[in-house]
Amino acid sequence: MTRESMREALRLSRMSPDQFEQMQRENLILTKLVTLIRLNGGKVSDDEVLEAFRFENETDHLSFVKLSLLLFKGQVTLNEIEEKDYFQKHQEEFRISTSVRIQYLVFRALI
Numbered sequence: 001m002t003r004e005s006m007r008e009a010l011r012l013s014r015m016s017p018d019q020f021e022q023m024q025r026e027n028l029i030l031t032k033l034v035t036l037i038r039l040n041g042g043k044v045s046d047d048e049v050l051e052a053f054r055f056e057n058e059t060d061h062l063s064f065v066k067l068s069l070l071l072f073k074g075q076v077t078l079n080e081i082e083e084k085d086y087f088q089k090h091q092e093e094f095r096i097s098t099s100v101r102i103q104y105l106v107f108r109a110l111i
Contacts (some may be wrong), residue, residue, distance in 0.1 A: 001009075008019055078086075087094065 007017070010017060015023075
């Protein structure tokens with residue numbers, strides 16, 4: 001197939017050369033993956049299955065209620081001693097949890 005006939009075929013398929021190359025890359029990766037799975041017998045451990053299931057099916061359920069502080073204004077009075085006493089007894093509730101900063105790199109295989 002000549003270069004010109006290839007371009008014509010791509011044009012008729014409404015595909016750019018870049019799109020065709022990307023499609024070919026993806027097909028090669030998929031072919032290699034299928035080959036690896038077949039050679040390995042497609043074996044995965046129970047832990048891997050459970051991890052994949054949890055990843056795909058875990059959900060978070062959030063709900064909240066928003067209250068206006070005006071509803072309680074004037075109903076609560078505290079003095080400084082009561083505030084300090086409450087804080088001393090409930091310090092764990094005011095503790096800020098440990099946080100971490102993560103930086104990572106992503107490497108993509110050039111196939």
